[in-house]
Amino acid sequence: MTTLETGAGTLHVVGLGPGGPEHLTEAARLAIAESGVFFGYGPYLDRLALRPHQRRVASDNREELARARAALDCAVAGETVCVVSGGDPGVFAMAAAVCEAIEAGPESYRKVALNVVPGITAMLAAAARVGAPLGHDFAAISLSDNLKPWVLIEKRLRLVAQAGMAMALYNPISKARPHQIGTAFSVLREVLPGGVPVIFARAVGRADERIALMTLAEADPAQADMATCVIIGSAETRVVARPGLPPLVYTPRAAGARP
Amino acid sequence: MTTLETGAGTLHVVGLGPGGPEHLTEAARLAIAESGVFFGYGPYLDRLALRPHQRRVASDNREELARARAALDCAVAGETVCVVSGGDPGVFAMAAAVCEAIEAGPESYRKVALNVVPGITAMLAAAARVGAPLGHDFAAISLSDNLKPWVLIEKRLRLVAQAGMAMALYNPISKARPHQIGTAFSVLREVLPGGVPVIFARAVGRADERIALMTLAEADPAQADMATCVIIGSAETRVVARPGLPPLVYTPRAAGARP
Numbered sequence: 388m389t390t391l392e393t394g395a396g397t398l399h400v401v402g403l404g405p406g407g408p409e410h411l412t413e414a415a416r417l418a419i420a421e422s423g424v425f426f427g428y429g430p431y432l433d434r435l436a437l438r439p440h441q442r443r444v445a446s447d448n449r450e451e452l453a454r455a456r457a458a459l460d461c462a463v464a465g466e467t468v469c470v471v472s473g474g475d476p477g478v479f480a481m482a483a484a485v486c487e488a489i490e491a492g493p494e495s496y497r498k499v500a501l502n503v504v505p506g507i508t509a510m511l512a513a514a515a516r517v518g519a520p521l522g523h524d525f526a527a528i529s530l531s532d533n534l535k536p537w538v539l540i541e542k543r544l545r546l547v548a549q550a551g552m553a554m555a556l557y558n559p560i561s562k563a564r565p566h567q568i569g570t571a572f573s574v575l576r577e578v579l580p581g582g583v584p585v586i587f588a589r590a591v592g593r594a595d596e597r598i599a600l601m602t603l604a605e606a607d608p609a610q611a612d613m614a615t616c617v618i619i620g621s622a623e624t625r626v627v628a629r630p631g632l633p634p635l636v637y638t639p640r641a642a643g644a645r646p
Numbered sequence: 647m648t649t650l651e652t653g654a655g656t657l658h659v660v661g662l663g664p665g666g667p668e669h670l671t672e673a674a675r676l677a678i679a680e681s682g683v684f685f686g687y688g689p690y691l692d693r694l695a696l697r698p699h700q701r702r703v704a705s706d707n708r709e710e711l712a713r714a715r716a717a718l719d720c721a722v723a724g725e726t727v728c729v730v731s732g733g734d735p736g737v738f739a740m741a742a743a744v745c746e747a748i749e750a751g752p753e754s755y756r757k758v759a760l761n762v763v764p765g766i767t768a769m770l771a772a773a774a775r776v777g778a779p780l781g782h783d784f785a786a787i788s789l790s791d792n793l794k795p796w797v798l799i800e801k802r803l804r805l806v807a808q809a810g811m812a813m814a815l816y817n818p819i820s821k822a823r824p825h826q827i828g829t830a831f832s833v834l835r836e837v838l839p840g841g842v843p844v845i846f847a848r849a850v851g852r853a854d855e856r857i858a859l860m861t862l863a864e865a866d867p868a869q870a871d872m873a874t875c876v877i878i879g880s881a882e883t884r885v886v887a888r889p890g891l892p893p894l895v896y897t898p899r900a901a902g903a904r905p
Contacts, residue, residue, distance in 0.1 A: 404671065408672060409671060409672040409673040409676065410671050410672070410673055410764070411671060411672060412663065412668065412669050412670060412671050412766065413667060413668040413669070413670060414668040414669055417668065451899075475766075475770050475774075476774070476778075477770055477773040477774055477778045477779075477780055477781060478770065478780065478781075479781075479782075479899075480781075482773075482774070482777065482778035482781060482896070483777075483778040483781025483782065483896050483897065483898060483899050484899065485778075486777045486778050486781070486884070486886065486894050486896035487896070487898055487899070489886060489888075489894060490884060490886045490894075490896075494889075497886070497887075497888040497889060497891070498888070498889065498890070498891070500891070501777075501891075501894070503773075503774035503775070503777065503778070504774065505669070505766045505770045505771050505773070505774040506766070507671065507734075507764045507765070507766065508770065511734050511736055511737065511764045511767065512764050514736040514741075514762075514764070515734075515735070515736055515741070515762035515763065515764040516762070518741065518742075518745045518760075518762070519735075519736045519741035519742040519744075519745050519762070520736075521736055521737065521786075522736060522737075522738075522739075522741060522742025522745070523738075523742065523788070523794075524785070524786065524787045524788060524802055525785065525786055526783070526784065526785040526786075526806070526811065527780075527783065527784055527785075528783045528811075529782070529783060534899050534900035534901065535782075535900060535901040535902050536902050538902075539810070539901060539902040542809060543783055543809045543810070543811060546805045546806070546808060546809040547785070547805070547806070547809065549805060550801060550802045550805040550806065551798070551802070552785065552787075552802060625745070625749060627745065627748060627749045627756070628756075629748075629756040629757070630756060630757065631757070632756070632757070632759070632760075635745050635748060635749075635760070637741070637742050637745035637746070637749075638742065639742060639746055640710075640738075640742050640743060640746070640793050641793040641794060642793065642794040642798060643794050643795050643797075643798040
């Protein structure tokens with residue numbers, strides 16, 4: 388990235404991956420090393436081992452647009468700024484909020500050199516833990532209805548299930564909306580066989596990781612919390628028992644009747 | 647991973663990310679360092695800086711199941727084995743092939759300690775390059791009809807477009823099937839507005855990277871080759887012009903009419 392063309396600074400939007408530092412990429416490490424000011428949700432900033440000259444500005448998880456504007460203001464002033472996201476910044480995270488702020492903001496925001504650094508998103512870390520449940524066509528859907536109507540979420544769940552695709556559900560539950568994931572299971576039970584595997588993957592890669600495998604028929608909403616990514620298989624997803632090891636869950640590369 | 651419980655060796659299935667070593671995670675680096683034998687498509691193996699005692703077994707990109715069996719045989723014999731994938735091994739890559747081989751193979755395969763190490767998958771590297779086109783609900787669909795009927799692919803394209811979700815298309819074209827991506831565009835034009843942004847992201851992170859942005863109405867299949875990931879926005883995806891910088895493309899976090 389060059390700052391010479393536009394006169395403004397640089398804004399890195401960096402994905403930290405799902406948990407431990409072992410999922411950080413070298414590109415993320417470099418972007419963090421060269422940044423002077425860090426914006427993000429406190430628990431994500433806590434994962435960074437910053438040096439004394441690096442400043443941090445923590446904010447609440449729900450203040451994404453305000454955080455994006457503050458980071459852009461700082462970059463416009465010529466600083467090298469880093470906004471951090473857990474997982475991948477492009478998947479239900481800060482990259483879209485930064486783009487929204489740029490489009491709606493002053494002309495100076497458009498001159499900032501924006502560098503989005505991808506990370507390991509929760510669904511792919513979760514999938515890796517159990518085998519390959521997203522090994523064929525799949526969708527990623529957020530169950531949060533803060534920014535979209537619930538009827539649209541239900542429509543998407545139905546269409547993706549009718550398409551025979553596996554899916555990963557982000558933001559399955561919150562204090563304000565405790566019924567989202569249970570309602571989603573009810574919708575999906577109308578379309579999918581009861582035997583479809585459901586994986587609750589909580590805090591993958593962290594000390595408090597917890598993985599639970601159930602069928603859609605018996606899936607228990609109480610297994611999900613805010614740190615959980617829920618993966619729903621398709622009718623073709625397989626569970627393979629292994630002696631002395633957890634079962635494997637995978638969706639075969641082949642799908643549907645051959646022509 | 648422990649090898650003591652089962653008596654068999656370890657099989658790492660590692661994602662190398664989209665291109666340069668800067669997208670490799672520390673977990674991938676560690677798995678590679680401790681492995682003795684490497685299986686994979688030749689160009690992926692070429693990316694590794696192996697030491698003299700580390701053996702490599704290259705195979706053609708289409709021989710995934712045979713490669714998985716060979717790697718499992720090697721692990722059963724007690725070796726620490728590494729199967730490499732470009733991108734993420736759980737997204738249209740080797741993790742599902744290894745799981746299939748385990749399910750269909752001898753009992754000894756089920757005793758192998760399997761460790762899938764996630765990587766940055768092509769669509770997320772491509773999305774990061776242009777902004778956040780997958781910033782809201784999205785799907786990943788392979789256009790290869792080697793292992794599923796084309797009618798199923800068309801059905802999935804239609805349903806995902808009807809759901810108003812962005813999508814990433816893997817394997818958009820091949821020598822044997824040069825018409826896939828063009829046919830997919832025709833199908834999508836029946837459902838989506840012509841102004842929907844289409845991103846052709848070729849070889850992201852490599853020296854021969856090439857990004858092209860078009861509308862769905864004008865999308866040119868000739869922009870895609872085997873190394874291209876194609877991202878189709880939704881009707882809500884935005885393009886933001888920037889002076890002296892490439893345009894940003896993003897899908898807003900908000901979707902649909904508010905209730």
